[in-house]
Amino acid sequence: MKIIEDIIEMQRYVTQLRWEGKIIGFVPTMGALHKGHLSLMEHAKNESDHVVVSIFVNPAQFGPKEDYKEYPRDMEGDTEKIAYVGVDTLFTPSVSAIYPEGYRTYIEVKDLSDVMCGRARPGHLRGVATVVLKLFNIVKPHKAFFGQKDFQQTVIIKKMVEDLNSDVDVVVLPTVREEDGLAMSSRNQYLGPEERKSATVLYRSLEEARLLFNKGERSAELLRYTIIKIFKSEPSVLLEYVAIVNPKTLEEVKEAEEGTVIALAARIGKTRLIDNIVL
Ligand code: AMP
Numbered sequence: 001m002k003i004i005e006d007i008i009e010m011q012r013y014v015t016q017l018r019w020e021g022k023i024i025g026f027v028p029t030m031g032a033l034h035k036g037h038l039s040l041m042e043h044a045k046n047e048s049d050h051v052v053v054s055i056f057v058n059p060a061q062f063g064p065k066e067d068y069k070e071y072p073r074d075m076e077g078d079t080e081k082i083a084y085v086g087v088d089t090l091f092t093p094s095v096s097a098i099y100p101e102g103y104r105t106y107i108e109v110k111d112l113s114d115v116m117c118g119r120a121r122p123g124h125l126r127g128v129a130t131v132v133l134k135l136f137n138i139v140k141p142h143k144a145f146f147g148q149k150d151f152q153q154t155v156i157i158k159k160m161v162e163d164l165n166s167d168v169d170v171v172v173l174p175t176v177r178e179e180d181g182l183a184m185s186s187r188n189q190y191l192g193p194e195e196r197k198s199a200t201v202l203y204r205s206l207e208e209a210r211l212l213f214n215k216g217e218r219s220a221e222l223l224r225y226t227i228i229k230i231f232k233s234e235p236s237v238l239l240e241y242v243a244i245v246n247p248k249t250l251e252e253v254k255e256a257e258e259g260t261v262i263a264l265a266a267r268i269g270k271t272r273l274i275d276n277i278v279l
Pocket of ligand 1: 031177
């Protein structure tokens with residue numbers, strides 16, 4: 001596996017690969033890799049000739065009081081995992097190369113960035129859109145692979161690609177879960193044993209809402225109420241929001257229908273977790 005840190009070297013290398021007619025698949029990550037990340041890489045391998053994975057903990061998407069410093073980093077372990085999956089190139093730019101002195105340009109996807117996670121984390125989605133566009137400009141992929149787990153992020157990236165005419169095919173893949181349903185996340189490492197048990201309430205509540213929907217319930221208010229009720233049985237977990245939304249516009253719906261997304265965020269101690277389902 002080739003490891004590239006330098007931006008210009010990455011651009012030159014991928015330009016050469018494109019010239020040779022290779023289809024480039026790209027998986028951007030922040031490292032601390034788990035099976036969710038690895039499944040994106042496996043898909044990328046199946047759908048492209050050359051897979052590039054980036055590891056970059058993006059300071060622009062963390063608020064001043066958030067966990068940028070503590071965010072888990074394990075370059076050695078990650079490199080082993082990525083090589084094992086059979087990724088072709090690992091791209092690991094430095095913060096000072098991505099955001100050099102005097103950096104000024106940010107991408108804002110209006111409205112879609114202000115709701116849901118954008119409310120609790122102002123600037124977060126602007127940071128995500130900015131770094132993803134920068135990485136697209138560096139890696140020049142034909143296809144880029146993202147997880148459904150970060151649903152709002154996928155909506156914003158798709159909209160950015162459409163609005164800015166980026167020539168990248170955005171592929172969204174299902175959330176990979178632990179056996180008990182908890183969505184895999186690098187932040188699950190923060191949870192103590194008791195917190196880890198309580199954390200299943202995110203998925204349990206979403207599945208209960210799905211069950212109701214499958215039985216014919218369509219009222220978003222009732223589905224939301226069901227989720228809130230289940231969270232009340234886990235007082236150590238603080239529900240931040242439940243959004244029942246149109247999957248493209250992120251507008252709240254009154255009546256759920258097939259394709260409606262239920263997304264939520266919750267805090268367990270200092271750890272903030274998100275999850276969602278598509279009805
Ligand atoms: P992150 O390193 O958290 O920025 O995530 C990098 C990519 O992996 C994003 O596209 C995430 O949506 C995706 N991802 C994270 N967790 C999961 C998961 N449990 N299942 C599928 N994809 C995931």
